[in-house]
Amino acid sequence: MSATGKLIELDHGTGGGMSQELIGELIAPRLGEVHHGRMEDSAVLGIESSRIAVTTDSFVVDPIFFGNGDIGKLAVCGTVNDLAVSGAMPRFLTLALVLEEGFPIADLERILDSVREAASVAEVTIVAGDTKVVRGGEIDKIFINTTGIGELHRDHELGMAHVTPGDAVIVTSWLGNHSIHILSIREGLGFEERIPSDCAPLDGLVWNLLEEHPELVHCMRDVTRGGLGTVLNEVADGAGVSVAIDHERLPIQRETAMAADMLGVNPLYLANEGCLCLFVDGDAAAEIVETVRLQPHGHAAEIVGSVVERRESAVSMRQSDGTEATVEVLYGAELPRLC
């Protein structure tokens, strides 16, 4: 079923003949070898470990196509990364699409191509899916949900409960690039050429890190909505500790800092799509950050601070003038639909 110039129609979502055609002759073939669906009501999977990790995310980014990626790539990487930071090896994804009537099929094909490529790199298969179509105006073009399943092979437990005073805090990539990139394209600001999105699958990075330094990584978090500031507050509260970071050490690309400054937004709260926050054993931090820097997408990694005993401020930051400021929980959502 070739479809240049053709548009999605309501009937594509009813489950009847046109739906079958869409899935069987467009979606499945386009996904190719990353798709292993049998068209049963459920996918039945064999897993090798005794424990699994599960996560789900919905993607509503606007614009759906951006400089170095699109909503399809985001949908795969976002979920893969959430699995990876739990220490799991990502194996399976579901793919649920909600399409707006009138959505160009050629755009759907481009997005599916991206899904296929991203899934292939992350070595995950798409085992189940769903496609719905709604009337024009009821959603904006395309929304995607992916649910991911990963296998946990290691005994070593990760999580907020394992974060203790003395731990070092590492950020694996430049902060804020994805948000500035998306905002720039959406609003015609002109930063997007110099500031690409950082959307990327990080399961490889995580795997290698845990292989090199088993036991020394206590907790990992994907830095997405709400940015690093939100992650640090959540972990501080969840672990009953405080976190102290140093503004000078935060990895922020110069152009991003300038753009954020112009926009009056704080990179601490901007969403990333290819950046992790690691809480690791304090003594091993220097070694660990070196390991990360050798991994794909980790070359800009920095040790940004440390975990301390709980005090009044959950998260505090040493500013450039030497004074301490509290990093508050973010109030109000100013910048919508970034992921």
Place this chain on the structure above:
Amino acid sequence: MFETRRYQIRGIVQGVGFRPFVWRTAARHALGGWVRNDSDGVVLEVQGHEEALEAFIMEVRTSAPALARIDSVALLEQRSIEVVVEAFEIQLSAQGERAQTLVSADTRVCDECLAEMLDPADRRYRYPFINCTNCGPRYSIIEGVPYDRAMTTMSVFPMCAECSEEYHDVCDRRFHAQPVACWKCGPRVELWDSRRGRLETTQPVRDAVVLLRAGAIVAVKGIGGYHLMVDARNEDAVAELRRRKRREEKPFAVMSPTLAAMRNYARMEECEAELLSSLARPIVLVAKLDSAQAPAELAPSVAPGNRRYGAMLAYAPLHHLLFEGELDTLVATSGNVSDEPIAFTNQDALERLAGIADAFLINNRDIYTRVDDSIVRAVSVGGRTEVSPLRRARGYTPVPVNAPFEMPQVLAVGAELKNTICMSRGEELFLSHHIGDLKNDATRRSFEHAIGHLAKLLEVNPQVVAHDMHPGYMSTRFAREQRQLPTVEVQHHHAHMAACMCEHGLNEPVMGVIFDGTGYGIDGNIWGGEWLIGDYSGFERAGQLEYFRLPGGDKAVEQPFRVALSLLAQAHGELGELTGVPVVAARSEQERHVLARMVEAGISSPLTSSMGRLFDGVSALLGVREHCHYEAQAAIELEQLIEPGTRAEPLEWALHSDEQPLRIDARPMVRELAGLVARGGAKAAELSLRFHCTVVEMVRVTCMEIARRTGLRKVVLSGGVWQNEWLLRGAHETLEQAGFQVHTHRLVPANDGGVALGQAAVAGWRAR
């Protein structure tokens, strides 16, 4: 002929030498009877001839001791008697009776104590902690009530025999003076070096003076906290202090020992001289004498770019000792680094100020509550002089403001910047000392301490907590997170209006012209140019400055050029043709494009009606200031350009009277200014004056329109923008001439330091 009378006296009548005063006055009129403290203040009974009794009570009313404040004298009982007792005695308070005292504010050292300190024959010669019932520290050293040595930080210094004798002698000026002390039994001063610790010396104060004269920076522990001091005539020293304190341009306060010394560099009106010499000895904004007129100018770095100095007279005995020699004026700025609260404990000062001070003049009389210096100015309006407080702390706290109605016990937590809190008791509203900007842990701790401490001192248990509507304010979160008490939200500008109403005892609907930099509005936008009508029960927005966008939100406060560009984009539709305007030309093309897009699409650009931001924007537009190094710098420098007393033609603007609320449209004014600036020729000072005149016109015309619709003729002016002296005077006079009765702040600041008072009044009214 003979009568016996019983009186109840209320007010600040405890801990101020009142009973000995009554005793001496009764003795002078040969009356018998007694006087004692009770839970309402002072109660007394006098017996004697009717005439003598009249003379007695007249003298009590009019000649009370310096620190006393009589709120009421009530005659409880009066009857004729045959025989009178001869003796008059001071009775002790009944056991277990707890008095609801009004804690006194800290006051300057009195002339008698000063004379004793400088008298080589006096046993307190050069003793820096000298005080008596008429002077000295109070609020800053009190830990709890009732006011007693054991409840102050002097409790660790048992009195020696001589001090104890004075303390128990009714005729002595130190009768029941709780902080009494001397060389034998009291606190001491020490000189410390940042690196080497305590310096061995028998004359730490004289050594400190030597250091100051040599250009060193000395941290000096005063009454409410530490000052950083430096010779105000030594430009290198002042510049070094700026560098170490990271304070680029904000003016430093200065201290001189006498008015005569101050006249070397400033000119004071009579009312300013009175304020300077008052019990509170605040910092007063006085006019700089320029080079031609000043007998001896201060270093240029003391108050750059400002027509005024913030100057105060020496108020602690220690200060007078510092001025004994050749130093005649010192910079006396708060002992802190940028925005932190002033240091007031020795350890904290030694740690935090180690990088700034070369030496420390410390002492071991602990300060329990930090109290900053107060700042006031005198504004002349229509031939009268009015006091306008800018910061209310040392010398004024915790004297209450009386509300025009009684209310249940309320705690109001104030705003975010220049925070103060307020607690009510009956009709009295007690505003705390200035706490500061609530943005770091240290200030937060100070905030929580103030709440607990004030509640303890006043012996109140708040029943309801009033707070601002802004969800991000730390004070709002504090109020909402506590679960024990119900809360009341009070809109920011309504609170400003209520605070001014309260000061003036108004309890009826009025008009409020509330101009400030920022305050959360009911519609979620940032208000600040508001004409409100209402009373304590509620308000209506009768008029507002037309909304404009603030690109970058908080960033626009630091970088007023953003406001200028936003105003220009809004007034002209786009910026492309405005490259003749310097504030536009100075931006890169990308900056112009991004800012214009932000304003157009509302990206990170909240809507605001703020008059404060309008001033900032005009300041940048006229090329006065594009980047601020301290709060309101752009607006302050814009005002400083104007010669006092001048007037000019206002610019064009529009009132949209067919709308609700009325819209005050500044776009024609922005267009006119842009044109004048691009054409060149007009000086910034002239344009600033025309802008100020325009704002006054906006106020006048809008108030008249509102009066036409509502019949209201009383106007209160509140909000931080009214700290602009020219604007305050101009609007006040113009409105009075137009037939309005105008009220401005005299007791609490017009800035956010007064918000808590208004919050308390509104919540108190609702909770009745």
